[in-house]
Amino acid sequence: MAWVRSAGLRGVRTVVEQLGGDADDLARRANAPDGALDDGELMVRDSTIATILESAARELRCPDFGLRVALEQDLSMLGPLAVALQNAPTAIDALDYTAKYLFVHARNLSVRLVPDPRGSRAVIGVRYGYPDGVQAPPQSIDMGLLFLHRALIYLLGGSYGLRTVEIPHRPVAPRRRYEELFGTQVHWQQPAAVLRVPKDLAQRTIEGGDRTTRLLALSYLDSQTPAAGSAIAGRVKVALQQSLGTGPTTIAAVAALLAVSPRSLQRHLAAEGKAFATVLDDARRERAMTLLTESDLPLAQIASTVGLHSPATLSRYARRWWGTTARDVRRGHSVARPDSRSVSARRDE
Structure with a gap:
């Protein structure tokens, strides 16, 4: 596990309090730094975020806790990276920016294109998660994968042709809850967390972008990337x-x-x-x-x-x-x- 920005905890307080729980107590017991639930710029261990999500799901008897938190999140939590994504010319550019700069928010976490795990030539996969061999707890995967799905909907202005969703763990919430939120069939206990999308998605245009704004955001992100x-x-x-x-x-x-x-x-x-x-x-x-x-x-x-x-x-x-x-x-x-x-x-x- 590694360090991530506390922006990844956005929405946790809201969902915990909706369920009648004590968000500050959960954060304290997980050894989160003071203010982590409300300040998105702190650095916390991803294992701390995972502990908060898993503890909340168990103690509040809310098996879809990670999914609920994802519904409270939006692209703005990515800061300058969000600006770059919103102003990217195409979906492939947005994915490239994410692959290159996501480290600013989460060490070792990645989003990248992969061959279709089911072998279709008309489909590609958008893989979310940690390097091969590193397993993240279910609530963290549920939250991150649904956030990615909703970010793509936002960037592309609506449905983007999601074929199926591949999830590496057993369903921790009712299956119909996943299918309702993703709007498609979900496959369980797969090798990795993947959104299967049309191959031509990569060339889809992102409307309304501004080149100057994009270049300013990318320049800032480059300043956070050490030179070779x-x-x-x-x-x-x-x-x-x-x-x-x-x-x-x-x-x-x-x-x-x-x-x-x-x-x-x-x-x-x-x-x-x-x-x-x-x-x-x-x-x-x-x-x-x-x-x-x-x-x-x-x-x-x-x-x-x-x-x-x-x-x-x-x-x-x-x-x-x-x-x-x-x-x-x-x-x-x-x-x-x-x-x-x-x-x-x-x-x-």
Whole structure:
């Protein structure tokens, strides 16, 4: 399992409360970070989301819980990726963008075209899920696959010719509930979660797109994708920027996000002339500068957000980074260039 944006929990609170449950208690028991049910920008483990969905379905006696949550979600939860999708020229472009940039929202989760699992030359599959061999719990698959189906309906302006739905688990809700929501036959206990669609779907036009808007969204998404020439250091920095204030920022945690071992991550960084502590320091410095100059957050909260224990610690870092205190940075005083000396990963933490 990996880290995902908490936007994947959109709709959970609404459905839980409709059923008379305590959404905050469910989130707390699943070790979700504070605010994860309401703030879509936090990073949480996908196993945490799975635990919340499975626990809610069981405790609230609602076997179609994941399906109900999907009905509360919409494309906007994908942020800039949603903008790119809405302005894509064709369905194949939208699927390409999803395949390339979905990592911004969920590590290891993918949506991609595959040959028809039933062998029809007139049909292709849209596969949803994790890499082969990684099994996700039923409620997570139900939620994600129905969200994908509804996103395609939205993008293509209505029915898109869905043939059948392939689901890897046994039905956890009444079969008729699945067929009612997908509008077609559902096959169970299949090798992967797949929507079987007409082969010509890939060439279908998405109406109303704007080229400039699309290019701006893609440019932003590209900025979140490290360049090949600095692959590891760039990917580490992106992972740290997403984890600051929401999850652990140890080398072990980042290695897990990037699906490599900590030792391998250290070797790759060393080959690029980087140390993990230096990349972490850079990520903290950039986030602190943004929060100090563009927000009114208290210094204690800024310190916590960048992974430091107190305002005093933040100011010690600020003196090293910019030659002045955090308060002076906030007041608009001039700052020195960042100190490039090596940083201990444990100092002042």
